Amino acid sequence: MSVSTSIKQSNDTEGKPINALRLASIDLLRGLVILIMMLDHVRERFFMHTSTGDPIHDTVAPELYFTRYITHLCAPIFIFLAGISAWLYAHPANGNYRSPTSFLFKRGMVLIFIEVVFYYLLWIDTIATTIWLQVLWAIGVSMICLSLVCHLNYWLIGSIGLAIVFGHNALTPIEFAPDEFGYTLWSILHDQNNIGEVGGLTIRASYPVLPWIGVILLGYFTGPLFEEKITVASRRKTLIITGVICLLTLLILRGFNIYGETLPWSVQDTVIDTVRSFLNFSKYPPSLDYLLITLSTGLFLLAWFDSLRSQNFFLKILKVYGSVPMFAYLVHLYTLLVAYWVLYLFFGPTHGERFGLSGVWQIWVGAIVLTLMLYYPSKLFSSYKHKEKYRKPWLSYL
Template sequence: MPNAHMPASRIASIDIMRGLVIILMMLDHVRERFYMHVRTGDPIADTIEPDLFFTRMLTHLCAPVFIFLAGMSAWLYAHPKEGEYRSPSRFLFTRGLVIIGIEIVLYYLVWADSFPNYLFLQVLWAIGLCMVALSLACRLNYRVIGGLGFLIVLGHNALVPINFEPVELGYIPWAILHDGGELGQIGPLTISLSYPSLPWFGVILLGYFAGPLFAKSTSAITRRQWLIGLGASCLAVLLVLRGFNIYGETIPWSVQETGIETVMSFINFTKYPPSLDYVLLTLGIGLLLLAWLETVKKQNGLLDLMQTFGSIPMFIYVLHLYVLLAAYWVLYAIFGATHGERYGLDSVFWIWVGMFLLVAVHYPIAKTFAAYKHREKSNKPWLSYF
């Protein structure tokens, strides 16, 4: 599955998977920008129509797959196909701080028009904090890293009963690690955190632990067998835990009036923080998709697009948020407020149309920047952060 525009050192299936995540993220951000008049909730509200429910559920793949691949990429950075081991600590630490900075500054500016008095610490905060933590954890024994990742992902749901009141000493640390919520105020600005870092740290550790699957010494057949086995195991464990409402999700599922509503109840998982069932579903699907991408031998236009996006994810992430902001104000100027005080789309169909338009607008820009990055990265190290 070669792409002539990509360096030979890049792994096509990982870039394509990351590109798919970016496209789904665009879908979710179109929903957030233009469909704010219909709140989805967490877990998703019972009153949501199926088309919006499954659109939202599809975008749930983004954060866990992206963070898992970030851990995997860290292992690959430390173990290049040609050359000796190099510590990823410095790169992870600085990259994590840069990503946190992007969250605090650039992401706030995107939403300042809607929430001028709130600074939301979301997915980039979690990724950045996890990278900083991984810069320390990567010094541990490889098996300890894997064991710690499994312990956190499998066990953090047992911590749900632990909580602190805002006036208690442990409130802010626990909000950052597990519960989320408002952290406090800086002048008129309220700091609110929706991505607690502890569960995501477990995911990035598991990604690092899975890195050897893409080592030069691992054959494609072996890698695919492991990916299928791990993905199927995640979904099998999910069926047992969720099927009998044993563990892994705070809200049990139940049989509803219709089959589609029953399916919605069964897969309606908590994202903030990510429950075990949520992680099992999303990583299970993600691992199976990676296994399928191992079998794709011929590049086509769609795969080229996803691989291009996946090779420059941070650039596309930041750019598309500002394109969406500009598009919103253009449409608001033309049509005015259509839902309350805001301009909004009238159906989920138009969310999907907006996503396809966003992809089409960004692809030529992405190709140009990707070519520049891969050509100049050795001379301009800052490009590696994009």
């Protein structure tokens, strides 16, 4: 879901309402998430010979551990921003409310379709018998759920989101056997399991959606912070204070192993291993601790982007990718697929039956090359999208 930044700009002062810049900060953060996602997918495509696990295995080398850890930011921040964007859609700058129900429902269905069809085709060589319902599925289902509750009282929406995010870890002991009533629904909501078969293909819910529904509701609840009447100083203060509260909550809950993560931490032989133990959180489904550290980081980044008053090339890259997230998502995945098979044809299998990179630094180089390679195509498409989106509504899906 993209938010247009092509809105008439007001004077750029710290104490006055800002319109274009409040939306630019969202696009910048969304663009950063896309770049981090590219890093993760380079790792997935070219470093499959080393499994990271969930939580990350304690045997994983530090450089791979933190490379994987950085990518934890992607899903929580993106879904949180989707909630903010939904609120901005419902409350445009002209002040006339418009229901986001149809908007959210249709986009949610499109994302699920893309997940089931296009993502399956990407990995048909290795997972030909399984359809993995992953991040687009989670975003799509979350959007559909938000479309159903967006007309509830604003404070009730925020309360439900908060209750889900903070309370879902208490549901961990609940389990269903495959032959029990409720197994499929619970697998979709909270447990990572196979949920059925279609045409000989096993369907697996990799991203249990309940916590993500809570995240998008909290994003929607945060939306009014980006109203035109809110000053930059006030918004940044609220973002930073909320981020600090999240971190303090994390330090208390995690520090004393009270609640929020199934796997407790402990002091290890080295400082770096102790830090890794403390920070090692579950993603499938995302634990409370996982969401506290990733969403607080997102809040700090939003506050930082909101403070920027000039652009450099890096920020231009972020803004371009943030304006066409779905286009960038699909194009970079298929670019990596082509790159993989080209390298495989030239060098053959280097790790078992697959081609793989030999060092973690090569993952980073690959992500940088991919970012630069797709920048101008994304920029051209972004310009085309903003020129034609009112005449061609399908462009809004990209």
